[in-house]
Amino acid sequence: METFFAQLANGASTGALYGLLALALVFIFRATDVVNFAQGEMAMFSTYLGWSISRPLSLSWIPFLGVDRHLNLLTWRPEVFGLPLYLGSENDGLTRLGYLVVLVVTVAIAFVMGALIERLLIRPSEGKNLLNAVIVTLGIFAFLNSLANFRYGPVPQTYPAPFRGDAVDFGLFKMSQHSLFALVVAAVLMIAVYVFFQRTKLGLGVRAAALNPSASQLMGINTGRMLTLGWALAAAIGCVAGMLIAPALSGISPNLMFGILLYGFAAAVLGGLDSALGAVVGGIAVGVGQSMVVQYVGSQWSDIIAFGLIIAILMVRPTGLFGAPAVKKV
């Protein structure tokens, strides 16, 4: 029984990360009707950028600083009057504050990257055949994957995680600290996204722009900027998912997000491609389902069942669990 609950907890944690990626897919799909195939690779690439800045950074190019200065964000230990401000650390010297700094900086970079991709690559195909934009996302997929292979090589690199101590014992089951951390971060992010869309003027603007662009313009909404914001947010959310997934797997490699993206798709399709709630529920369902299949059926079945599920849902209930039925007025 303990294995069952442990699998349930781990499945929920992985599933929350699938849910984040599905949420990013849903964002872009709702705003532009485009399925962003590059979502996973954008997350992978920004995760790599996070890895780069978590390495000791050479400052030797700055004059007057001395030649051999290095800045290591991960082991940054600021103290005020002997009081440690770095929020605890792991055995290898990684501090929680250092991780937080790397996380925030990386997510900010991903945000800008998402905005630039929309402005420079997606915007030109706007208003034309939807297929154009979809093919562009496939191009970004291939480009980022090759660039990561070229720049970082195919060998997986270990990825920093802020909590690596003993598993936490909940009585019924044990859960690794990282899984718990990932679950909490994903939950907080999902609530933040909900509040943003339901309670703020800007979130309402993004929703309105997605629903009826020309009417929204006449309400004073700059619809172009809302699209850019949607892509930027999706990239930032995908980046968080990538940074939490990499340590749970064998580290980061250029193909890190390939399988994850497919599970993210499964989650989004299960929940309904236009439903944010559906993405979250679908993600957790897929994650739990996957870990149950691995435990009780056999790991070789996990992909087969997941993608059999996508096909079955698309045939039986194409709108997913929470999606609105597509009504096209002619």
Place this chain on the structure above:
Amino acid sequence: MTVAPAPALLQVRDVTITFGGLVALDSVSFDVGSGEIVGLIGPNGAGKTTMFNCVTRLYRPDRGSITFDGRDLLRVPAHRVAACGITRTFQNLALFPSLTVLDNVLVGQHHLLHADAVSSSLRLPTVVSEERAARAEACEIINYLDLDAYRNTYVRSLPYGVQKRVETARALVGRPRLLLLDEPAGGLNHEEVTRLGEQIRAIRDRFALTVLLVEHHMSLVMAISDHVAVLDFGRRIAVGTPAEVQRNPAVVEAYLGGQDEDGTHA
């Protein structure tokens, strides 16, 4: 007609727009004076909604000028028109069906709120109080238009007549100086139309607005308009007070000789 020396609030001059070979508007000119209710009428396909789309900048005219309160509207992008003081309703409704009535109305205030992305994600106190004030004002207008009972209802589940009121609320909450109403009486019964006429006047007085109205319902237009401009096949064929326009032979010709319409008699 307009004796006042002050220039009209909205001045449309020689506006021409073509779609392919079709001349949808052909050198159309008219004025809308401040505080007036002006009717824009004409048979189907005369170019009335096209005119609205030019004023709200969804279309760009090929020639001509549109000036609002001394400002060249053709230099204003569509998403800034609301901030200039012009809002509108749509002939076939352009609401957000999967949002609630309150959210739909709140969208109409978008251009009045100034919080940027950073301060609104940090929920700074100024942002919170601004959004609270916006919500209060939206609720006030929802009450004013008797939509209180539907405040948290999804728009797609509401009857057509109620949806039209929601659209009016969304246009009003943007604090316009010029309100464009595109066929507000469409789909309403006789009694409702009478009430609508009174309501449009009441709204004009209460919110100190100017109204430009596209409408097929002649009795409504003739009853509430200060001036009427008549379009036919993209040309302005008449302009004047309701009484003058009704006597104008070109107008009678356009309606009776042209298509099977509501008729010109009030």
